[in-house]
Structures are given as structure tokens and as C-alpha cells.
Amino acid sequence: MTKTYAAVAMQLSAQSVEGCVDRAEVTDQVCAQIASVTEAVRASGVFIQQYGGSPVKIAVLPEYLFTSYPGRISVPDFAAKVAFDEDGPEYEALGKMAQSLGIFIAGNAYERDTHFPSLYFQASFVIDPSGNNVLRYRRLNSMFAPSPHDVWDKYLDIYGIDGVFPVAKTDIGNIAAIASEEILYPEIARAHALRGAEIFVHSSSEIGSPLKTPKMIAKQARAFENMAYVISANTAGIQDPVLPRASADGNSMVVDFKGNVVAESNSGETFTAFADIDLAALRAARRKPGMINSLSRQRTALFALNYAGETHQRANGLIEVNDIVTPNRDYFRRVSEETIERLAKDGLI
Numbered sequence: 001m002t003k004t005y006a007a008v009a010m011q012l013s014a015q016s017v018e019g020c021v022d023r024a025e026v027t028d029q030v031c032a033q034i035a036s037v038t039e040a041v042r043a044s045g046v047f048i049q050q051y052g053g054s055p056v057k058i059a060v061l062p063e064y065l066f067t068s069y070p071g072r073i074s075v076p077d078f079a080a081k082v083a084f085d086e087d088g089p090e091y092e093a094l095g096k097m098a099q100s101l102g103i104f105i106a107g108n109a110y111e112r113d114t115h116f117p118s119l120y121f122q123a124s125f126v127i128d129p130s131g132n133n134v135l136r137y138r139r140l141n142s143m144f145a146p147s148p149h150d151v152w153d154k155y156l157d158i159y160g161i162d163g164v165f166p167v168a169k170t171d172i173g174n175i176a177a178i179a180s181e182e183i184l185y186p187e188i189a190r191a192h193a194l195r196g197a198e199i200f201v202h203s204s205s206e207i208g209s210p211l212k213t214p215k216m217i218a219k220q221a222r223a224f225e226n227m228a229y230v231i232s233a234n235t236a237g238i239q240d241p242v243l244p245r246a247s248a249d250g251n252s253m254v255v256d257f258k259g260n261v262v263a264e265s266n267s268g269e270t271f272t273a274f275a276d277i278d279l280a281a282l283r284a285a286r287r288k289p290g291m292i293n294s295l296s297r298q299r300t301a302l303f304a305l306n307y308a309g310e311t312h313q314r315a316n317g318l319i320e321v322n323d324i325v326t327p328n329r330d331y332f333r334r335v336s337e338e339t340i341e342r343l344a345k346d347g348l349i
Contacts, residue, residue, distance in 0.1 A: 208250025
């Protein structure tokens, strides 16, 4: 077990594939960008050690780094043109990247699933130094994209609850992924922590600010309340034909298990959010009784009944008589509006 090593949150520009004419061109652009990112990570690791840091064992990449977000393209069209296949050339290139660098690579991409051919999911992944994908987490809370919860019964039948909240037990610690704004939802991190997660890799594309944004506050909270490291990589802007480029830029960070920000980037492409991960100290703290041991003091059974109902967003919204429904983009807004109406009617908001 590697006890102390460096982790780096690579703050890089997301590349939109909106201008690509077909899937082949998307794949070519993505693979070329992976090659470029490989060299950026390699050079960053060399500098970190020259600076006096520990050897880098894991690099976290930003949210949808290689494609940007879907926009208004239809769900099936985006799946067909852009979403990665689990055994496709994009993941093969990412595996070669991890092998070439000899480190873990964590990132985020949209991907297809053969069990749900008309949909796509946003997935966070971890690839080990051998090039193997050791973790695949599909984002559960998303405002404008399909979620495993939308096809919940079938998804559980196929993957089980361990496939919903996967934790990769590796020689650099137990790793779990949190996607983008899911950092705002304490239940996501808690579910992973209850399965042994010690390190949260967080790929994001968010507004950077000198002020404390909700996500910045949440990163520290998720770290403290679960006694876990958070390695959060933000985009350094998005190369997009519509948005101003720096709309999602800055504030990549590493947060320690006490909730302290130990490294943070300014704006632009940079590797400066790097810090040591001290597994021995984390594990010692988790095993020490005390008021600040928030993980051991949590009485989870107290809350089971409150979470058992379906008063909020309901499962299986894309299943009708055992068939998967292909949603249009307006579906996701309607679900949100209907949920708010139901909560208001029940006097809950």
C-alpha cells in the first residue's frame, strides 16, 4: 500500500465536438486531445517532483473534458455521435495514457450502455496504471440528462447497488467518484463513504470565483463529514462556439480529510492544484474515537424512513411497461416542475 503520494487536479480546457460532422471525426478529435493531455500530465508530474512534491500517483481530469456538454442535441443523436462505448477507442486511448504515465487517471465522459441503447449516461471513471478501468460511476443527480434512476429497476437488475455506488479498492486507497454538481448532495458522498471510500475524485465544470461558491463550500463539507480527501478538477474554460470561454474556469483544489483546502488553482490551464495524500494519517484519524470523528458518530438508521419514500423525484420515469422511453430535452424540465408541484401540494415546500 502506497501511504503518501501526490495527487494532481489537472485544470484543462474542455473541447467541444459540436463542429464535428460525424462520430468518426469526434473520435479522432478526442483521441488527439487525449494524446495532448498525456504530455501535459507527464510534464506536470516532473515539475511537481522538482518542486519538492511526492511522486504523482493519480491525476484527476475535469468534467466532459473531451467533448463538452450536449446542449440541445437530442438524446439519441448525442448518444450516437458523441458518447463513448465502454470498449471503444476513447477508453482504449485513456488506458494507454495511464499505462504510459504509470499512474491512475480519473475523469468524466458521456458514454453508451448496450442495455440502454437509446440513452447515454454521464460517467466518472478511474483507470489504473495497467490501463484497466477499475471504476465506472454513472451520475445519479442530473438536471438535463438521463440518470440510472430514470431506469432504476432495470439498472439495479443489471448492476446491483454495488454498481450504483462503486468504490475501487486500490494500492493508493479506496477511491470513489462524485460527478460535477453532485458534490452539493451529501447523500452521494455518504453512500460512497459507507462503502469504504477514502478519496473522492471530483470532475467538474463550474464557475470559478474569488468568492466562496456553493460547490467550493460543499467540497470542504464533503471532505470533513466523511473524513475523506477530495481531489476536484475544474475546466479551464470551454472551447465552445457560443459560451464565453472562461465561463467555467478556476478553483480546482485538493481538500484534506479535515476539510482544509491544501492546494487551489487560479484561472487558466494549470496543474497547480496538487498536494500529498497521506493515507496513514487518514486511517489513523478514522480509527480514533472523538467528537470530530464524524464518520463513526453518524447514526444512519435514524434517517432510513425519511429516505424510504418517493416524495421527491421518482424512479423509473423512462420505463413504460418494461420498455425504455427515449426522452426529448424538455422531459427533464417537466420532471423537475412536476416534482416541485407535488412537494408544494404536500406542504413540504
